[in-house]
Amino acid sequence: MSLQRFISEAISPWMKNEPGPDSDIVLSTRIRLARNMEQYPFPVFASQETAEAVLHHTAREFSSIRMQAGSSLERLNMDDFTLNEKRVLVEKHLISPYLAERSQFGAVMLSPDESVSIMLNEEDHIRMQSLFRGFQLSEGLDFSNKLDDWTEEKITYAFDEKRGYLTSCPTNVGTGMRASVMMHLPALVMTRQLNRILPAIHQLGLVVRGIYGEGSEAQGNLFQISNQMTLGKSEEDIVEDLQGVVTQIIRQERMARDALMRSSRTYMEDKVFRSFGILKNSRIMESKEATERLSDVRLGIDLDLIKGISGNILNELMILTQSGFLQQYAKKELRADERDMRRASLIRERMELEKESGE
Amino acid sequence: MLCQECQTRQAALHFTKIINGKKAEMHLCDECARNKGEQIPGSNSYSIHELLSGLLNVEQVSGNNGFKTQETEEPKQPVCRGCGLTYERFAKTGRFGCAQCYQAFETKLDPILKRVHSGNYRHSGKIPKRTGGNIKVQREMEQLREDLRSRVEQEEFEEAARLRDYIRELEKKMHSGEEDA
Ligand SMILES: [Zn+2]
Numbered sequence A: 001m002s003l004q005r006f007i008s009e010a011i012s013p014w015m016k017n018e019p020g021p022d023s024d025i026v027l028s029t030r031i032r033l034a035r036n037m038e039q040y041p042f043p044v045f046a047s048q049e050t051a052e053a054v055l056h057h058t059a060r061e062f063s064s065i066r067m068q069a070g071s072s073l074e075r076l077n078m079d080d081f082t083l084n085e086k087r088v089l090v091e092k093h094l095i096s097p098y099l100a101e102r103s104q105f106g107a108v109m110l111s112p113d114e115s116v117s118i119m120l121n122e123e124d125h126i127r128m129q130s131l132f133r134g135f136q137l138s139e140g141l142d143f144s145n146k147l148d149d150w151t152e153e154k155i156t157y158a159f160d161e162k163r164g165y166l167t168s169c170p171t172n173v174g175t176g177m178r179a180s181v182m183m184h185l186p187a188l189v190m191t192r193q194l195n196r197i198l199p200a201i202h203q204l205g206l207v208v209r210g211i212y213g214e215g216s217e218a219q220g221n222l223f224q225i226s227n228q229m230t231l232g233k234s235e236e237d238i239v240e241d242l243q244g245v246v247t248q249i250i251r252q253e254r255m256a257r258d259a260l261m262r263s264s265r266t267y268m269e270d271k272v273f274r275s276f277g278i279l280k281n282s283r284i285m286e287s288k289e290a291t292e293r294l295s296d297v298r299l300g301i302d303l304d305l306i307k308g309i310s311g312n313i314l315n316e317l318m319i320l321t322q323s324g325f326l327q328q329y330a331k332k333e334l335r336a337d338e339r340d341m342r343r344a345s346l347i348r349e350r351m352e353l354e355k356e357s358g359e
Numbered sequence B: 001m002l003c004q005e006c007q008t009r010q011a012a013l014h015f016t017k018i019i020n021g022k023k024a025e026m027h028l029c030d031e032c033a034r035n036k037g038e039q040i041p042g043s044n045s046y047s048i049h050e051l052l053s054g055l056l057n058v059e060q061v062s063g064n065n066g067f068k069t070q071e072t073e074e075p076k077q078p079v080c081r082g083c084g085l086t087y088e089r090f091a092k093t094g095r096f097g098c099a100q101c102y103q104a105f106e107t108k109l110d111p112i113l114k115r116v117h118s119g120n121y122r123h124s125g126k127i128p129k130r131t132g133g134n135i136k137v138q139r140e141m142e143q144l145r146e147d148l149r150s151r152v153e154q155e156e157f158e159e160a161a162r163l164r165d166y167i168r169e170l171e172k173k174m175h176s177g178e179e180d181a
């Protein structure tokens, strides 16, 4: 398969939509709702028979939903996939590691553009997630509410006046909603301002996680900011609080980028073009380095230092250079050293493609 | 508050743990919590859920006068009639078995939920449209009665009277709705 074909099939169509608001800093917005049905035990302790019945029931209802242009959802059963195929779905953020590894009769229903994925028999009977490009929290909440209302017409939810939507884990009860925003914050990391901002974010009931890598050692300067609390605040208030904090962080990141460009332009150019050169020429590339170099190049594009390359390159290559995808492209299991070589060559080829289409 | 382990990063997780039969407050940053993850039973990857199970155990032990550990004591504990889950199993796994578990363990939930959700234990968000009709009206009524009280206190009697009439009308509607059902 040609690389171009592989990429176009590998990258979710929704990621090729218009970049969306504030996309120089916010890569994507996600809203996830956890819901359970009243009449079945929750999946975690459920018997095989229950899990099977839940899958039949939910999949039947969701098969009648119609998305944009009358399209329906495609159902993927976890049992029909190899380990690596499931890994690829996790790398694309379409399913959770739990659904891939631990669910029984687990399945996901995907919209044609893959922006909507509904996991069945995850820790909860139903986990509906919708993804948007850029910073679109209120649009995301609107859409999720519609999807939820549609579902509630068909399925009687486990709901309690005092506790709200009942979930398997007490950390999700109430709204069952997790709203999150994926941010690229290289300048705040470089100027060491992020560590100063984080405690304040925690105090507002929000959590910040590195998307790749662990804790404060987030790779590629990519962070996910989401609500920790799901009980005691309305969905609108949760989203509004998150919106406020993210807006602040966007402003701070822009200010830090401006300041860096004014005080250390040559240093910034060196950093960006050095990484650009390494990505275009390396023969061995570990995933940690790839993520960091890609972050630099993406910053270079956003600062208008590197021209003629799409900003999508970061989002795309972040996904394509993970082990599941590399193995899918190679069509075989790869050792770690083989992956590092494959990763380097895939990045080089991808950069070449960009040059051809740019000219 | 600083993390008690490294004393440098901000503590992000606050929970209570039983160490040698005594309660100990824990305040950890994400990273130290993860590093300590292997000390939490049944987990090889750290997650908030595992920390949570430590928190749930507290409730149970304090119910036993705090003297005996789970292993030595067979406490009389709530069991969910819907799915058969015992409180002990819930405490160990941090997971409910079904919707009825919330009722079965109701008396123990407020403190747990308060700790997980920054002091909150009551839902104030969305209500299902189809099945939650009355709850929605009731919540609206509570809000209206609250308004009415404050209007009266502020001696805005004209507005108060208008509100009172509106509430009466709603009450009438609700009752006729119940008769239909
Ligand atoms: Zn620490």
Ligand SMILES: [Zn+2]
Residues within 6 Å of the ligand: B080, B081, B082, B083, B084, B085, B096, B097, B098, B099, B100, B101, B102
């Ligand atoms: Zn139960």
